[in-house]
Amino acid sequence: MTIACVAGALGGCSASMIGIESLSSDGGNFMHLVTFVTFLLAPISALWADPTILKHKFIPLTSYILLVFMFFIVSVVNNQTVYFDMPFPLFIILRSGTLVASVLLSSILLRRVYSWTKIIAVLAVTVGLIVFTLASSNYQPPVGRRAEFMWIDYLPWSRFTTGILAQLFCIFVSAYLGIKQESLFGIYGKKSDEMMFYVHILSLPLFAFVWTDITKAIRVIFESEKQIIAGVQLPVSSLMMKMIAVSAFQIICVRSIYRLSSAVSNLSLNMILALRKFLNLFLSAAVFGNEFNVYHFGSSVLIIGGSMMFYDVWGQFKHYYGKKKAVKTE
Numbered sequence: 001m002t003i004a005c006v007a008g009a010l011g012g013c014s015a016s017m018i019g020i021e022s023l024s025s026d027g028g029n030f031m032h033l034v035t036f037v038t039f040l041l042a043p044i045s046a047l048w049a050d051p052t053i054l055k056h057k058f059i060p061l062t063s064y065i066l067l068v069f070m071f072f073i074v075s076v077v078n079n080q081t082v083y084f085d086m087p088f089p090l091f092i093i094l095r096s097g098t099l100v101a102s103v104l105l106s107s108i109l110l111r112r113v114y115s116w117t118k119i120i121a122v123l124a125v126t127v128g129l130i131v132f133t134l135a136s137s138n139y140q141p142p143v144g145r146r147a148e149f150m151w152i153d154y155l156p157w158s159r160f161t162t163g164i165l166a167q168l169f170c171i172f173v174s175a176y177l178g179i180k181q182e183s184l185f186g187i188y189g190k191k192s193d194e195m196m197f198y199v200h201i202l203s204l205p206l207f208a209f210v211w212t213d214i215t216k217a218i219r220v221i222f223e224s225e226k227q228i229i230a231g232v233q234l235p236v237s238s239l240m241m242k243m244i245a246v247s248a249f250q251i252i253c254v255r256s257i258y259r260l261s262s263a264v265s266n267l268s269l270n271m272i273l274a275l276r277k278f279l280n281l282f283l284s285a286a287v288f289g290n291e292f293n294v295y296h297f298g299s300s301v302l303i304i305g306g307s308m309m310f311y312d313v314w315g316q317f318k319h320y321y322g323k324k325k326a327v328k329t330e
Contacts, residue, residue, distance in 0.1 A: 017284070042254060224240075
């Protein structure tokens with residue numbers, strides 16, 4: 001089971017990211033449709049894993065209201081920033097900023113005090129994020145992929161700057177979302193499947209706000225040319241095949257990470273997530289030809305190394321294998 005979960009976390013998440021980048025490079029706005037399909041499938045997946053969710057509800061529905069709005073807003077804003085002249089590797093790596101935001105918000109809201117080691121780790125991640133962003137600031141999207149006009153063009157700064165500001169907003173809202181989830185788990189117990197089910201299913205009515213974009217994307221998919229393989233025309237288009245693949249891999253990714261969190265140690269989980277991020281960056285550069293120079297590489301090492309330092313991966317590694325060795329000698 002553990003090997004399957006690791007394969008799902010690495011393979012599923014990376015394949016999903018490649019599919020999303022491929023869809024965004026096709027020129028259409030498919031991101032809201034991808035998110036909507038994922039929000040449809042996630043509760044089905046959670047219900048399949050734990051059918052008792054509907055019978056035994058531990059967390060009151062009212063406790064989900066704020067979570068639902070925050071989760072939906074972050075998802076929609078994230079979808080839009082893909083089209084704000086930001087390279088995909090930057091889109092991937094900026095999510096590491098949630099660690100920095102979590103430390104800041106936890107210090108302010110929960111009065112948590114962190115050791116100097118953790119503070120240095122957060123500073124390393126922050127420096128890495130700044131360097132990676134500056135190294136990506138001259139990015140120009142390929143011809144045909146850039147939208148001719150967007151409402152953000154009325155703002156007195158570039159689309160790239162708007163994208164960074166939008167990502168900062170998402171980072172801090174996601175960090176606050178994590179704090180609220182942790183609070184609910186502390187009160188009602190760690191009911192991850194139940195939370196996954198209700199947060200996703202209660203978010204579905206909110207997609208009415210972006211329904212025009214969703215229906216437009218569906219129309220584009222059904223009107224696109226049918227896929228031809230070995231001279232045989234399939235009944236579905238290449239866009240439809242990408243959508244199905246991305247949705248399937250998204251569910252595999254989410255479910256694998258949920259299962260890993262309960263099947264392996266925190267050390268192993270953090271190492272797998274760090275490896276996944278490196279893998280996503282490498283694949284984005286290799287498959288789509290995105291720039292990944294020495295500054296990108298160095299800042300990625302700072303970000304991922306700082307994250308592992310924050311979670312004391314090396315210390316846990318030594319403790320785990322030292323304990324294992326001691327048991328063997330006995």
